[in-house]
Amino acid sequence: MSFLKKVLNFLSLLSNDEKLSLTSVGIYIVLIKVAIAPSPSIGDIGALLLVLLNYAHKRYTGTHTPENPPQVDELHKSMNDIQSKVNAMAIKIGLSK
Numbered sequence: 001m002s003f004l005k006k007v008l009n010f011l012s013l014l015s016n017d018e019k020l021s022l023t024s025v026g027i028y029i030v031l032i033k034v035a036i037a038p039s040p041s042i043g044d045i046g047a048l049l050l051v052l053l054n055y056a057h058k059r060y061t062g063t064h065t066p067e068n069p070p071q072v073d074e075l076h077k078s079m080n081d082i083q084s085k086v087n088a089m090a091i092k093i094g095l096s097k
Helices: 003-010 022-036 042-063 072-093
Strands: none
Touching: 022 042
16 A cells, blocks of 8 residues: 555545545634634635534444345335225225215
8 A cells, every 4th residue: 555545544535435535624624713713704604514423424324234224125015005995984984986
């Protein structure tokens, strides 16, 4: 691994597939801007909050996988069952023919 890749990996700027992580770059840029600003504005704090939320979302979706993801066919079958029950109720009470 080249020296540059080692440095980028140390700073967590590379993702798992060894591509540059724009989220991590954004965090470093906003943190440096807030750190060197004489008095951070509400815009700076808002940008920092947005970047941190994006980073947290990226980490959560990258590590969290549902244990039993629902199957699309089962969901369609359930939706059709519910729709037929609603239609039957509507016919019973006279809302449709």
